[in-house]
Amino acid sequence: MSGHGSHVENGIWMRAVMMGGIILTIGVLLFATLGIALADGKHDTWKQLEDDYHHEEEVLAAQGNITEAQAKHLVHMHHEEVDAHLSYLTYRVAGITILLMSITYAAFIGIGGFLNASKPQADHGDGHDEHEHHGSSSPIVFAFGIMLFLMGFPDFVVACKAMLSSDATADLSMLAISMLGLVTIVIAVSNWWFEDLPFVGHGEQIATSYPFEGEHIRKAGLWVFIMSEIMVFATFFSSYLRMRTEWCTDWAIRDGVEACKDVPEGTVVTASDLLRYDFGTLLPGAINTFALIISSYTIVLALKTAKNANWKPSTGFMGKLMPTRQAAVRNYLIATLALGSLFIVLKLVEWSHLVAEGFDIGTVQGSIFYIATGAHGLHVFIGLLVMLYLVFKADTVGFDEDNAQGIEYFGLYWHFVDLAWVVIFPAFYLY
Amino acid sequence: MGEHVEFMGKDIYFWNFIVLMFFTLFEVGAVFYDVVPGTDIAITKSAVWAILIIVGIIKGFGIAAFFMHLKDDPRIYTRTALFPVLFVLLMLWGIGLSNPAGVTDLPSWCTPNWDYATNR
Numbered sequence: 189m190s191g192h193g194s195h196v197e198n199g200i201w202m203r204a205v206m207m208g209g210i211i212l213t214i215g216v217l218l219f220a221t222l223g224i225a226l227a228d229g230k231h232d233t234w235k236q237l238e239d240d241y242h243h244e245e246e247v248l249a250a251q252g253n254i255t256e257a258q259a260k261h262l263v264h265m266h267h268e269e270v271d272a273h274l275s276y277l278t279y280r281v282a283g284i285t286i287l288l289m290s291i292t293y294a295a296f297i298g299i300g301g302f303l304n305a306s307k308p309q310a311d312h313g314d315g316h317d318e319h320e321h322h323g324s325s326s327p328i329v330f331a332f333g334i335m336l337f338l339m340g341f342p343d344f345v346v347a348c349k350a351m352l353s354s355d356a357t358a359d360l361s362m363l364a365i366s367m368l369g370l371v372t373i374v375i376a377v378s379n380w381w382f383e384d385l386p387f388v389g390h391g392e393q394i395a396t397s398y399p400f401e402g403e404h405i406r407k408a409g410l411w412v413f414i415m416s417e418i419m420v421f422a423t424f425f426s427s428y429l430r431m432r433t434e435w436c437t438d439w440a441i442r443d444g445v446e447a448c449k450d451v452p453e454g455t456v457v458t459a460s461d462l463l464r465y466d467f468g469t470l471l472p473g474a475i476n477t478f479a480l481i482i483s484s485y486t487i488v489l490a491l492k493t494a495k496n497a498n499w500k501p502s503t504g505f506m507g508k509l510m511p512t513r514q515a516a517v518r519n520y521l522i523a524t525l526a527l528g529s530l531f532i533v534l535k536l537v538e539w540s541h542l543v544a545e546g547f548d549i550g551t552v553q554g555s556i557f558y559i560a561t562g563a564h565g566l567h568v569f570i571g572l573l574v575m576l577y578l579v580f581k582a583d584t585v586g587f588d589e590d591n592a593q594g595i596e597y598f599g600l601y602w603h604f605v606d607l608a609w610v611v612i613f614p615a616f617y618l619y
Numbered sequence: 620m621g622e623h624v625e626f627m628g629k630d631i632y633f634w635n636f637i638v639l640m641f642f643t644l645f646e647v648g649a650v651f652y653d654v655v656p657g658t659d660i661a662i663t664k665s666a667v668w669a670i671l672i673i674v675g676i677i678k679g680f681g682i683a684a685f686f687m688h689l690k691d692d693p694r695i696y697t698r699t700a701l702f703p704v705l706f707v708l709l710m711l712w713g714i715g716l717s718n719p720a721g722v723t724d725l726p727s728w729c730t731p732n733w734d735y736a737t738n739r
Contacts, residue, residue, distance in 0.1 A: 399695050411699045418703040426710035443664040464650050474647050481643060484686050485636040492632070603686045610678045614671040618650040 200385075200584050204301025207580060208294035215290020223283015230276035237269040274541050281540040285533045289569075297576050300378035307382065323393065326380035333376055337369030381577050389590030410597050414604050417567075421608050424560040428615065431552060437461060459557045462547055463538075463617050472538040473617045476531045477609065480568075483527035484606045490520035491595045494587035517595075518582035524602070525579060528572045535565050557616055564612055567605050574598055635685040639678055646674040 244265055248254050254262075343362035393405040400408035435456040436448035463469045493499055493516045501507040501516075510516035539558070542548075549558045578598060581587065587595055624631045649670040654661050684690040689697050 399698075403693065403695070407696075408699075411696050415699050415702055418700070419706055422703060422707045422710060426707065426713070429711070430713075439664055467651070470647065470651065474643075477643050477647075478640065481636065481639045484639075484682065485632065488632045488636075488686060492630075600687055603682050606686075607679055607682045610675055610682065614646060614675055618646060619668065619671060 198305050198307060201301040201305035203584060204297050204580050205305070207576075207583075208296075208298025208301065211290050211297070212294035215287050215294070218290075219283045219287035221283075222279050223287065227276060227279035227283055230272065230279050234269065234272035234276045237265070237272045241265045241269045273544060277540045277544055278537050281537050282533050285536045286529075289529060289532060289572075293573070293576055296374070296377070296573050297580060299374055300381055300577075301580075303375065303378040304382045304385075324380060324383050326376050326383060330373060330376035330380065333369045333372030333374075335369070336372060337366050340364070340366030340369065377573075381580075384577075384594065385581055385585055387591055387594070388585075389588075389593065392593065404593065406593065406597055407600075410600050414600065417604060417608075420563070421560075421611070424556070424563060425611060425615065428556045428560060431556065432458075432615075432619075435553070456553065457547065458553045458616075459542060459547060460617050460619055462542060462545055469541065470617070472534040472541075473613060476534050477613050479527045479531050479534075480606045480609050483524045483531075484603050486520045486523045486527065487595065487599045487602055490517050490524065490582075490587075491592055491599055493517050493520060494592040494595055495589045497589050513588070514582065514586045517587050518579060521575060521579045521582050521595075525572060525575045528568055528575065531568055532565060532572070535561070560612060561616060564605070564608055567608070571598075571602055571605055574601075631685055635681045639681050642674045642678055646671055649674075 241262075244262055248258055248262060340362040344366040347360060347363035395401055395403050395405050395408055435458070436445070436451040437456050437458055438453045438461060441448045441451060441453055463473060493513060496513070499513045499516070501511050510519055547557075548554050575598070578595060581594065626634060649662060649667055652662060683700065689700065
């Protein structure tokens with residue numbers, strides 16, 4: 189495997205630019221298929237059914253007396269029209285989400301690759317082992333970029349909207365701060381990748397003091413980070429629990445909860461009320477749960493394969509798909525990336541259905557649902573951006589038993605995201 | 620490492636994956652059905668709540684212990700992961716204090732002196 193002590197030529201980074209181009213092409217093709225061709229067909233069907241429904245409604249209103257059969261038929265037509273609308277939204281939102289995700293993926297890996305390919309060739313000329321893992325300033329710069337981005341974020345969207353509508357009153361100072369933050373983030377990330385790519389596993393820094401004495405500093409840091417993340421999600425969950433125990437949902441009313449005996453049904457509607465009773469509405473959330481569990485397993489397989497010095501290809505189809513250890517690690521990571529991307533697409537499709545049904549962020553129930561599931565989705569998406577780099581490293585330098593820590597430590601984060609979903613899914617979708 | 624422990628020719632990660640998939644199907648099914656399939660036994664709200672919590676604990680243990688290696692890693696990592704539980708418990712206590720039911724339904728040892736609020 190090329191991971192052992194290999195010198196990484198700057199030209200290799202141009203492959204990242206190529207990778208960005210391939211991802212963008214796939215994204216545009218999928219958008220054209222799902223978001224335009226199929227969605228337009230669904231749109232026409234929806235409009236036709238909507239017109240038929242309104243026409244029937246007007247005819248029956250003019251007629252005056254409506255029979256029970258006619259009323260049932262009208263309700264049936266309404267359901268058909270709503271189903272057609274949701275079907276249209278599914279394709280349109282899926283297409284747009286894939287396009288936006290592929291643009292972000294391509295921008296991250298492409299700009300990062302281009303910046304690193306443009307750097308002077310790393311040759312210290314002092315006999316210093318440049319593959320040794322140094323302490324890096326990139327995380328601090330990255331955090332500073334996030335701080336700048338968030339400082340300007342409250343007015344970022346407003347300024348973007350104002351600019352799109354040629355409104356001269358847009359507050360460009362906040363927009364500029366956000367953009368400066370984004371540029372800082374991209375530079376920090378690309379530099380982080382530049383420092384990590386040649387790392388072959390020698391010189392991992394070890395903690396020398398209590399309580400992590402003898403442990404890898406990066407692993408200990410990752411666990412402290414996960415600890416802080418547990419607190420973040422615990423905050424969302426406890427605020428939801430605080431409100432949920434007080435709400436008189438239809439389920440609580442039907443179950444005879446004493447405090448809800450005088451409350452009429454339909455007073456409080458949660459996301460789970462709209463999702464859990466029908467197979468079609470529960471399906472995206474259920475598929476997402478399986479997708480995250482499978483992706484947790486594929487990243488374990490990537491790590492296991494990277495660590496196995498005696499790895500041999502399987503016979504049959506899997507052997508053709510993964511002829512070498514390097515290809516196997518890369519393909520397991522690509523599978524993880526694809527499953528994570530599927531999660532984001534289905535999440536936004538599901539959100540679009542909920543918003544179409546009137547469940548938006550304007551209610552307390554909607555607010556906590558979208559903030560909690562949105563924060564989780566953001567964690568998945570950030571994980572996918574890191575995974576892009578891991579796919580790139582697996583394809584170029586490669587992972588083996590010496591430098592597999594990169595997959596292992598990222599895997600900890602990815603499993604945590606899965607773990608958070610294990611709590612969010614039953615609490616927000618099933619209960 | 621877990622991959623050295625094998626059962627029926629497959630490592631612990633594979634079986635953990637199977638268990639996670641099975642219990643996910645189980646929890647979705649528990650919510651989707653109003654009665655136990657093939658019987659008249661109703662699945663009540665409390666039963667669903669109990670199933671979701673138990674299945675959540677099993678799945679959480681499977682991911683943390685095996686996929687995140689906490690079972691084989693030094694104990695300091697488990698302690699680090701469990702440290703926020705203190706804050707979670709504090710927040711749950713806060714739920715009891717701020718919920719209207721906290722005035723009358725919670726045991727007196729976990730509520731402040733409500734007499735002051737009602738009799739002043």
